[in-house]
Amino acid sequence: MVATHDTSDLDAAPVLVGQEATSDSGPAPRVVLRHLDELWFQVSGTLCNLECTHCFISCSPRNNSFGYLTLAEVERALEESVRHGVKEYYFTGGEPFLNRDILPILEKTLEYGPATVLTNGTVLKPEWLERLRAAEDRSLYSLEFRVSIDGPTSETNDPIRGPRTFARAMKGVELLCRHGFLPIITMTRTWPDEHDAEVLGQFRKVLAQHGCNRPRLKVLPRLKIGAEQQRTCGYTDTERVTQQMMADYDESQLVCSHSRIVTSKGVYVCPILIEEPDARMGNTLDEALGPNPLRHGACFTCYLYGSICTNPSSSKRE
Amino acid sequence: MQLALFGGVYNNWLALESAIHDARRRGAEQLFCLGDMGAFGPHPDRVFPLLHDHNVICIQGNYDDSIGNDLSDCQCGYTDPRDNYFAQISYEYTYEHTSPASRAWLRDLPKEHRLEADGLKMLLCHGSPRQTNEFLWESTTSTHFLDSLADEYDADVIFATHSGIHWQRRLDHGRRFVNVGVLGRPENDGRTCVWYTLARTGSDVSTDSDDPRLEIEFVPVEYDFARLAAEMRAESLPEEFVETICTGWWTTCLEVLPARERRRGRF
Numbered sequence: 001m002v003a004t005h006d007t008s009d010l011d012a013a014p015v016l017v018g019q020e021a022t023s024d025s026g027p028a029p030r031v032v033l034r035h036l037d038e039l040w041f042q043v044s045g046t047l048c049n050l051e052c053t054h055c056f057i058s059c060s061p062r063n064n065s066f067g068y069l070t071l072a073e074v075e076r077a078l079e080e081s082v083r084h085g086v087k088e089y090y091f092t093g094g095e096p097f098l099n100r101d102i103l104p105i106l107e108k109t110l111e112y113g114p115a116t117v118l119t120n121g122t123v124l125k126p127e128w129l130e131r132l133r134a135a136e137d138r139s140l141y142s143l144e145f146r147v148s149i150d151g152p153t154s155e156t157n158d159p160i161r162g163p164r165t166f167a168r169a170m171k172g173v174e175l176l177c178r179h180g181f182l183p184i185i186t187m188t189r190t191w192p193d194e195h196d197a198e199v200l201g202q203f204r205k206v207l208a209q210h211g212c213n214r215p216r217l218k219v220l221p222r223l224k225i226g227a228e229q230q231r232t233c234g235y236t237d238t239e240r241v242t243q244q245m246m247a248d249y250d251e252s253q254l255v256c257s258h259s260r261i262v263t264s265k266g267v268y269v270c271p272i273l274i275e276e277p278d279a280r281m282g283n284t285l286d287e288a289l290g291p292n293p294l295r296h297g298a299c300f301t302c303y304l305y306g307s308i309c310t311n312p313s314s315s316k317r318e
Numbered sequence: 319m320q321l322a323l324f325g326g327v328y329n330n331w332l333a334l335e336s337a338i339h340d341a342r343r344r345g346a347e348q349l350f351c352l353g354d355m356g357a358f359g360p361h362p363d364r365v366f367p368l369l370h371d372h373n374v375i376c377i378q379g380n381y382d383d384s385i386g387n388d389l390s391d392c393q394c395g396y397t398d399p400r401d402n403y404f405a406q407i408s409y410e411y412t413y414e415h416t417s418p419a420s421r422a423w424l425r426d427l428p429k430e431h432r433l434e435a436d437g438l439k440m441l442l443c444h445g446s447p448r449q450t451n452e453f454l455w456e457s458t459t460s461t462h463f464l465d466s467l468a469d470e471y472d473a474d475v476i477f478a479t480h481s482g483i484h485w486q487r488r489l490d491h492g493r494r495f496v497n498v499g500v501l502g503r504p505e506n507d508g509r510t511c512v513w514y515t516l517a518r519t520g521s522d523v524s525t526d527s528d529d530p531r532l533e534i535e536f537v538p539v540e541y542d543f544a545r546l547a548a549e550m551r552a553e554s555l556p557e558e559f560v561e562t563i564c565t566g567w568w569t570t571c572l573e574v575l576p577a578r579e580r581r582r583g584r585f
C-alpha cells in the first residue's frame with residue numbers, strides 16, 4: 001500500500017508509508033526509531049564549492065536540488081526537537097559555510113545542545129571562527145568541526161576533491177586549531193582496508209606539522225551512490241540487508257535507529273539517502289518517526305560498518 | 319539521608335579503601351558503587367573484599383558484564399586502534415587476575431538500582447538508564463535529552479558514571495542528573511586525586527543549599543597513588559597507565575572525549 005501526505009513544498013517528493021521493498025530474500029527489514037538522539041540539518045542543501053568525485057549526494061556549485069535552510073527553519077526544528085529529547089545536532093551539506101545564516105544557526109543551536117558541523121575546510125574565515133569560539137565559550141556544549149580530507153597528501157586527496165584542495169583544507173585545519181578547536185579529520189577510505197594504520201599514522205605526522213598536535217581521525221567507508229556510483233560502480237542487487245542478516249544484529253549501529261535529517265524538502269530518514277525519494281518521511285519531525293525499511297545499497301554499507309555518521313564520543317556500540 | 323556514590327573502581331583498590339573511610343567519616347549511611355570494578359589498575363581481587371566488608375550496594379558496569387560473562391573485550395566501544403590496543407591490555411590482565419568466584423559475582427550484579435530517599439525517586443545506573451556503556455559527557459548531552467530519560471525512567475535523580483569525569487545538570491521539575499565521577503583514575507585535570515559523590519536529602523541537606531530537597535557534593539579523594547603506581551609497575555602494566563595515575567593526565571582512551579573535555583587535558 002502506498003499512501004501520500006499533502007505537502008506544502010511544491011517540489012517535495014510524496015511521502016511513502018508502509019511500502020515494502022522486496023528482494024529475492026523477502027521484504028526489507030524495518031528499523032524502528034528507538035529515540036531521536038541526533039538531529040541532522042542539510043543546512044546548505046546540495047550546494048558545495050567543491051565537486052568531489054566520490055560524493056554520495058552529488059553535491060556541486062550547480063546542484064541546487066536541495067536549498068539552504070534559513071535560520072527560522074532551523075529554529076523551528078530546534079524548538080520541535082526539545083519535545084523529542086534530541087541529544088545532539090549535526091550540520092552538513094554541501095558545504096555548510098556557504099550558507100550565509102550558518103553563524104547565527106550554530107550560535108542558536110549551541111543554546112539547545114551540542115553541535116557538530118561537517119565542512120571541507122576550504123572556505124573558513126578567521127572572523128567566523130572568532131565568533132564561533134565565543135559562541136562555544138558561552139555554551140554548556142561542545143562545538144565540533146569535522147573536516148573532510150581524503151588522505152594525508154595532495155596526491156591522495158586532490159584527484160578526488162579537486163586541485164589544491166589538500167593545501168586549502170589544511171589551511172582550514174590550521175585556522176581551526178589556532179582558534180582552539182580540535183577538528184576531527186574525516187576521510188573516506190579510497191585505499192584497501194589493511195592500509196588504514198599506515199594512512200592514519202602518516203596523517204598524524206602531517207597534522208602535527210600543521211599545528212594540530214592532538215589529531216582526531218575518523219575513517220568512513222565509501223558509499224556507492226551519487227557521484228561515487230559514477231566514479232567506480234554502484235551496489236549490486238545482492239548488496240542489500242535481508243531479514244536473516246538482522247538476527248542478533250545490534251540495530252543501534254544503524255543511523256536510522258537514532259537519527260533523522262531536516263532538509264529544504266522536508267524530513268528524511270538519514271543524511272545519506274536524501275536523494276532517494278522514498279527516504280522522505282514527512283514535513284515535520286512528528287511525521288518522520290516511523291520505521292525505516294532498509295531498501296537501499298547504502299543501508300548495506302551502514303549495516304557493515306556501523307555508526308558511520310556520528311562522532312566517536314557518541315559511539316553506540318552495544 | 320546521606321548516601322555515598324562511587325563510580326568506576328578500575329582495580330584502584332587503594333582509592334576505594336580511602337573513599338570508603340572518607341564517606342563513613344562524613345556520616346554516609348549507605349554506600350553504592352555504579353560498576354566497572356576492573357580495568358587499568360593492579361590486583362582486581364583486592365577490590366571485592368572491600369565492597370563486601372563495607373556492604374557497598376553494587377550495580378553492573380560494562381566491564382563487569384564482560385568479565386563476568388567471559389566476553390572477549392570490555393565493551394567500551396572505542397573506535398580508535400590505539401585506544402583499543404590499551405583497553406585490551408587492561409582487559410586481559412583484569413580477566414586473568416579475577417577469581418572465578420568474583421567473576422560469578424560480577425555476572426549476577428543488577429544493571430540498575432532504585433531507591434526512594436525522602437520522597438525522591440533515585441535511579442542508579444552505569445552509563446545511562448537505557449544502555450550500560452553509553453557515554454553521557456557534559457558537553458555532548460542536551461538538557462532536554464536528560465529530561466526525556468528522567469520522564470521515561472520515572473526518576474527524580476539519575477546517578478551514572480562510565481565517562482570518568484563528574485558533572486551534574488539540573489532538569490525540569492527540580493529533577494537532577496549526576497555523573498558521580500570515578501575512583502579508578504584521575505579526571506584528566508593534572509591532579510592525582512579521584513572523585514566520588516555525596517547525596518544528601520531531607521534533614522541532611524545543608525541550610526545554605528539552594529535546593530532544599532537534594533544536595534550534591536563532589537568529594538576529591540587523596541590516596542596513596544605512589545603505592546598504586548609501584549604495584550602497577552610490578553605487575554608490568556603499561557607505563558602509559560602509570561603516568562596517568564602519577565600526573566592526573568589521561569594518556570589513553572582519548573578518542574571518545576568530546577572537544578571540550580579533550581581540550582582540558584594535556585594529550
